[in-house]
Amino acid sequence: MLLVFKYLTPKIQIVPETLTEELVLSNTFHMSCSADRCYNIVQGVLERRHELSEKYKVTLRRPIFVWEPFPDSCRPEELPRFYEVIRHVDVVSPNDHEMGSYFSNESWGFDNPRDQEICRSIVRSGIGIDGKGVLVVRAGRDGCYAFSQDDQLALPALLDSKAVDPTGAGNSFLGALCQVLAGSNHTPIWAAREIMGQSGDWKEICAAWDDRGNILAGLICATVVASYIIEQVGVPVLSFSPQGEEFWNGTSYVERVRQYTKHLVDRKETLKRQKLGKAQ
DSSP: OOOOOOOSSOOOOOOGGGSOHHHHTOSEEEEEEOHHHHHHHHHHHHHHHHHHHHHHTOOOOOOEEEEEEOGGGOSGGGHHHHHHHGGGOSEEOOBHHHHHHHTTOSOOOTTOHHHHHHHHHHHHHOOSTTSOOEEEEEOGGGOEEEEOSSEEEEEOOOOOSOOSOOTTHHHHHHHHHHHHHTTOOHHHHHHHHHHHTTOHHHHHHHHHHGGGSSHHHHHHHHHHHHHHHTTSSSSOOEEEOTTOOEEETTEEHHHHHHHHHHHHHHOGGGOEEEEOOTTO
């Protein structure tokens, strides 16, 4: 059966001016849009937050901005604007096909030295207002690849689930990453970090990425969330145990985070990591 994605309702464009005060005060914002629209959203949100800080006489920390470039805008002629806009976000995350499209290629591959160098050049150009942001390339069943100015790593997908419909997996992946970076729902974060803390190799990897918040735990949780999204058409079924534990499709979300993290720790060869020299 061929599944074709289509919108069932008219698309509603959300702009910062229409957000409620509660939404403007969110800790993270996930944007799926063109570079120009991304920039306008970031500036609009920051302006609204400045107005609210003066209104209520409070100091507001800058939120975390995660940008997912819209596929149709991933073209070579958009690259100059792409490099400008990534300086205003904390995480930029195209998928492998979108990354390839920016550079006139059909796709992008981690095992291709030229493609790796493209990503290293992007992070060297500076992501975020401090230049320490992260590039995350999502590659479906091949997992995800994260690049910082000093490091890069690859995490495999969780393929135990039976893939029924991949629609929304990328959006949900980044939504879960946003939740972790915002510090929400600490239980899966603690579960992932506890297991990684049992491995010397993973302690080192965590230390290398800790100055970027919970990015590593976030990528683990995001990978697990994506594995649930593909199991059915539509969203997973949410339920709770008598003790209040969250279940998706009848299985414990936190337990799946534990199992996936243990898989990474037990099978170090599934992790591809390269320390980047400062001279690069």
